[in-house]
Amino acid sequence: MLQNNNREIVRKIAFRSMKQNRIRNGIVILAVILTTFMFTTIFTIGASLAEGMVVMLTRQQGTRSSIYLDHPTAVQVQQIEENRYLYAAGVQIQAGTAYTSGEENTAILLSYYDTTEFEKNYTPAVSDVQGSYPTQAGEVMLSRNALETMHVTSPKIGMEISLLADGETKLFTLSGWFTDYSNSQDGFQGFVSKAYADQLGLTAEKDGRLSISAKIGLQEKLSDSLDAEVQLQDGQDFDYTSDMLNETVSNRVLIAGLFGTIGLIIIFSGYLLIYNVMYISITKDIRFYGMLKTVGTTPKQIRKMVRLQAFSLSVVGIPVGMLLGTLASFVAVPYAMRMFGSGDDPMPLTMQFHPLIYVGTILFALFTIAVSCRKPSRLASRISPIEALKYQGQRPAKIKPKKGTDGGKLSKMAFRNVFREKKRAVLVFASLFLGTMAFLATNAFADSMKLENYVKYYLSDDYTIYVNSGSEADGTDAAQIRKNNRSAEEMLQKIQALEGITAVHTARCEDVTLSFDAALYQPIMENNGYGSSLEDLEKFFTESPENFATTVITISERDLKTYNQNAAVPVDVKAFLDGRQCILGSVSTAEQAEQMQGKTITMQDKYGSSSLSLEVGSCALNGDISKLHIGSYWSITGAPDFILVSETALEQLTDTPSINFIGIQYDDKAESRLNDQIRSITQMYPVVSHTEVRTEIIQEFQDSMFTIRLLSGGVSGILILIGVINFINVMLTGIFTRRTELAVMESVGMTQKQVRRMLMLEGIYYAGITLALILTLGSGILYLVGFMTEKTADYAVYRYPWGWLAILSSLIFAICILVPILVYRVAAKESITARLRHME
Numbered sequence: 001m002l003q004n005n006n007r008e009i010v011r012k013i014a015f016r017s018m019k020q021n022r023i024r025n026g027i028v029i030l031a032v033i034l035t036t037f038m039f040t041t042i043f044t045i046g047a048s049l050a051e052g053m054v055v056m057l058t059r060q061q062g063t064r065s066s067i068y069l070d071h072p073t074a075v076q077v078q079q080i081e082e083n084r085y086l087y088a089a090g091v092q093i094q095a096g097t098a099y100t101s102g103e104e105n106t107a108i109l110l111s112y113y114d115t116t117e118f119e120k121n122y123t124p125a126v127s128d129v130q131g132s133y134p135t136q137a138g139e140v141m142l143s144r145n146a147l148e149t150m151h152v153t154s155p156k157i158g159m160e161i162s163l164l165a166d167g168e169t170k171l172f173t174l175s176g177w178f179t180d181y182s183n184s185q186d187g188f189q190g191f192v193s194k195a196y197a198d199q200l201g202l203t204a205e206k207d208g209r210l211s212i213s214a215k216i217g218l219q220e221k222l223s224d225s226l227d228a229e230v231q232l233q234d235g236q237d238f239d240y241t242s243d244m245l246n247e248t249v250s251n252r253v254l255i256a257g258l259f260g261t262i263g264l265i266i267i268f269s270g271y272l273l274i275y276n277v278m279y280i281s282i283t284k285d286i287r288f289y290g291m292l293k294t295v296g297t298t299p300k301q302i303r304k305m306v307r308l309q310a311f312s313l314s315v316v317g318i319p320v321g322m323l324l325g326t327l328a329s330f331v332a333v334p335y336a337m338r339m340f341g342s343g344d345d346p347m348p349l350t351m352q353f354h355p356l357i358y359v360g361t362i363l364f365a366l367f368t369i370a371v372s373c374r375k376p377s378r379l380a381s382r383i384s385p386i387e388a389l390k391y392q393g394q395r396p397a398k399i400k401p402k403k404g405t406d407g408g409k410l411s412k413m414a415f416r417n418v419f420r421e422k423k424r425a426v427l428v429f430a431s432l433f434l435g436t437m438a439f440l441a442t443n444a445f446a447d448s449m450k451l452e453n454y455v456k457y458y459l460s461d462d463y464t465i466y467v468n469s470g471s472e473a474d475g476t477d478a479a480q481i482r483k484n485n486r487s488a489e490e491m492l493q494k495i496q497a498l499e500g501i502t503a504v505h506t507a508r509c510e511d512v513t514l515s516f517d518a519a520l521y522q523p524i525m526e527n528n529g530y531g532s533s534l535e536d537l538e539k540f541f542t543e544s545p546e547n548f549a550t551t552v553i554t555i556s557e558r559d560l561k562t563y564n565q566n567a568a569v570p571v572d573v574k575a576f577l578d579g580r581q582c583i584l585g586s587v588s589t590a591e592q593a594e595q596m597q598g599k600t601i602t603m604q605d606k607y608g609s610s611s612l613s614l615e616v617g618s619c620a621l622n623g624d625i626s627k628l629h630i631g632s633y634w635s636i637t638g639a640p641d642f643i644l645v646s647e648t649a650l651e652q653l654t655d656t657p658s659i660n661f662i663g664i665q666y667d668d669k670a671e672s673r674l675n676d677q678i679r680s681i682t683q684m685y686p687v688v689s690h691t692e693v694r695t696e697i698i699q700e701f702q703d704s705m706f707t708i709r710l711l712s713g714g715v716s717g718i719l720i721l722i723g724v725i726n727f728i729n730v731m732l733t734g735i736f737t738r739r740t741e742l743a744v745m746e747s748v749g750m751t752q753k754q755v756r757r758m759l760m761l762e763g764i765y766y767a768g769i770t771l772a773l774i775l776t777l778g779s780g781i782l783y784l785v786g787f788m789t790e791k792t793a794d795y796a797v798y799r800y801p802w803g804w805l806a807i808l809s810s811l812i813f814a815i816c817i818l819v820p821i822l823v824y825r826v827a828a829k830e831s832i833t834a835r836l837r838h839m840e
Contacts, residue, residue: 006301013292014305017285018312024281025313027729028274032317033324034718035270035368039361040325041332042715047357048333054216055124062182064088064121064213067223068239069232072210079230080212085222087215090117093208095192095200098163098170100150106684107187108146108163112197121213131157131176134193140172143180146188149684187686269434269722270365274372276427276726278310282376290385299381306377307370314369322361332711410754414761417734418769424730425766431726432770435719436808437778441785442712444801446705448786453795454701457627459694460558461663462671463678465495466631468689469658471511471551472606481658484687488659491685495662498677500670507629508650508657509553512603514639516541516548520599523592523619524584525638537638551633552603552643553660554650555583559628563644567624569593571617579649581617585625585641593619603643605654612653614645631661632689671695720808727766728819735759735823742824743832752828759824763816771809 018025058064064087069076072091080089093112100106113122118133126143134141140161147155161172180189202208214222223240232238282289289302419425469484470476476484496504518525518538525537541548555563557577564570568590575581584601587593596619604611625644635641650657666674675693682688735742742755779800786798 010301010304011308014308015312017288017305018309021281021285023732024277027277027725028310028313029317029320030725031270031274031277031722032314032365032369033321034722035274036318036321036361036365037325037328038715038718039364040322040357041328043357043360044325044329045333045711047354048329058125059127059181061125062180063125063211065090065117065211066214066219066241067212067226068241069210069212069230069236070239071205071208071233071236073205073233076230076232077210080210080226083222083225083229085214085218085225087213088116088120089210089212090114090121091204091208092117092211093197093202093204095197095202096165097187098165098190100146100163106149107686108142108190109187110140110165110190110192110196112192112194112202114194117211118191121211125182126178126180128179129176130155130178131174134175134191134196136173136175136193137195137199138171138173139175139193139196141176141178141191142174143189144177145180145683145686146190147177149188265434265438265719269431269719270368271372274310274369275375276424276431277729278306278373278376279379279424282306282380286380286383289380290383290387294385302381303377306373306380310369310373311366314365318362318365321365322358325361328714332714410758411761414758415765417738417758418762418765421734428723428726428730428766429770429773431723432720432766432812433723433773433778435716435721435723436770436774436812437781438716438719439713439808440774440778440782440801440804442708442716443804444782444785444798445789446708446712447801448789448796448798449701449705449793450795450797451698451701451705453797455694455698457795459692459697460629462666462694463664463675464629464692465491465662465664465678465682466689466691467659467661467687468632469687471634478606482656485656485658487685488687491681491687492659492662494681495664495678498674500667500674501664502667503663503665505556505663507554507556507631507660507663508647509551509631509633509660510650510654510657511549511606512552512643512653513546513549513606513608515602515604516545518542520601521548521640523587523595524640527587527589527592528635528641529638532637541638547636548639549636550640550643551635552645552650552653553630553633554647554657555628555630555644560646562627563618563620563624566627567618568621569597569618575615576617577646577648579646579652580615582614582649583618583620583644584616585620585644586622587619588622590621593621595619601643603653610653612649614643614649620644629661629663633660724812724815727816731759731763731820732823735820735827739827739830742828746832755828756821756824759820760817763818763820764813767809767813767816770812774805774809 069080072080077089077091080086091112091114095110095112098108098110100108113133115133123129128144131141140163142155142161144155147153150161152159155174155177157174157176159174161174163170163172204210212222212226223238226238230238289297292302467488469488470481472478472481492504492506495501514521518534518541522534525534529537557573560571560573560576563583564573571581571583576583582601584596587596596616599616600613601616602611602613628644630642630644633642664678675695679691682691746752746755782800783798786800789796790798
């Protein structure tokens, strides 16, 4: 048997058939555009967010490095550089401290970084790098914060910088500057050249340290490998710190899961629309495909025709959708990124363009189209010519004959017509339900975030300054801590002197060593052991009792009342304020908290010169202190996280505590001026870890809610549009394919008014059943969203979105009632006789 190559004629038939279905073509192209638009936007936001998380965590950490080795030898450097888990290893040499003035709070830490350290480990943690790294002995590169302490707001390459170093004034040439985001209580960051370090006689082996970074997610493997492979000298040891970039692995999984779920919703929504359009189009042209079969067209060729039409239309829809998605991303991405960063936070607002985004978009769109036209193409290829010629576009309703004197009821006829094509009806219900629920769920989430509760719980002060003077636990020596304390006190005095300040209150802290008692602190060790056994912890603290330490922090009477409102076991207010009781933190279970309740703990200050014994008035559970105003504190594995005391208690222990945070309240009329003045003061002090301005945070909160509404409203709005288009398409095609059936009913006495009423009832059934699904299944979903929202944010108050539901219900009912009437008006323009001829 000879093969007949008829590919060209199959293509011609497919394209000529397309020209006869312009309405269908427009709807399919619109569906592809909407689907591709959402894919492009969602994938771009996801990719930008994943990359932005890496940048943000790197900037917060201040470097890519998390492992350090002091006084590295050339052999050790070579061994480390050969490690397969290594990202980069660079040399740091501290070249002294300089000052911008005679005040010690204006310290600049001068460092030399080699090329690897500066470019691979440090540069990813900063932004706005201008100029170049110093190469001459008289050049310096400074952070913008350092320049601002010298009142240099418009730096220029080559300008002279005067610094006090080694007891004398030195003139440097500015080679560059940058914006950094990490906080060092010792001073601002500055860089000098290798020539400058050589002049001071500094070398890596004698004065430097090796800064080591792991590939993302591989710090633990790198640490184990370094311990096993690198030969250390006496007194040397690797200094391991927590690598925040390890969080990016879980963050990327979370982002991939979130946007993958959204992608599946988009695929399903696009499938509902494209499948429905193609299915209706095939059933409408089923006679055409039946006649093709009579002249020898094979099922394979018919399937090819259907797929060829669908993919030809996608050639138009996909590029347009990607273009619109890219343009929308310029607006959507910055909004999405701002949700995860605020004020001076280091989240970048840049959009990530990557070929994989567009490749993925095209593949997902083509997959959606392929899945959508699979069943319609099989229907067209499997139907026999005889069945095709008899096909009227609607399946006959299976009803039992009943006797009656009132004729057929329009409501029953309308209901049967809705479910005559069950699959088609289910698709319409699903698409309308999906879009409506997406809109209601996101707005229920946004409406639950009550600004007034957020302000009440977290923003009691107009301006809050968090201070970090350092601790011996994090490597800061006692002299530097005293120096930082003086700087913080000086800053406090300057703020208190500002005109318009109505109240200033502080929380203070002190590092303490606790008298170790294994039986007494067993619940704490069980909770804070992080995998270490009680036996190992007991042995460690028995041999090194100085390591059983924590931070004592004062809280105000206002915060104490807040704690009692939220804590499972409140503390005696009078005993606490009198300095007889404390709050110990923290444990995970009520049983552990109860075991610590009423016990007496003894602590010594960091110098060992005084001691204090307090009764545990309450042992905090995890989350009990979330609404308290507490700054930074450190903790040791197995030891208590913190001890909260009154100012009276802390005064019994030390007369030189560190400032933990400063809360400021001022006259609203002076808000703008004071915000600028306080900000200019805090920028001069490296001990300030971060600040919070109530008006700015309120604005950021409102912006975040607007962003959530904008992005989620856009996606859910498109999903609703897909559902509406599905309904319009079903009604449009359904009424036109039923023209003969409606003409027959009119010929036996049914009036056009009754036909319009029946079609209107069909629309009401579509809207009513959708609303019933929302009120039953949808309500369960909404209450789950509310439950999760209140668990996520303690200031959230869930309210059922009755208002939005009423608006959407009215809109859906209006569309479902008006569309059938308008379509029938167009279909009924022909006479009854003309419509009956379609049966021939």
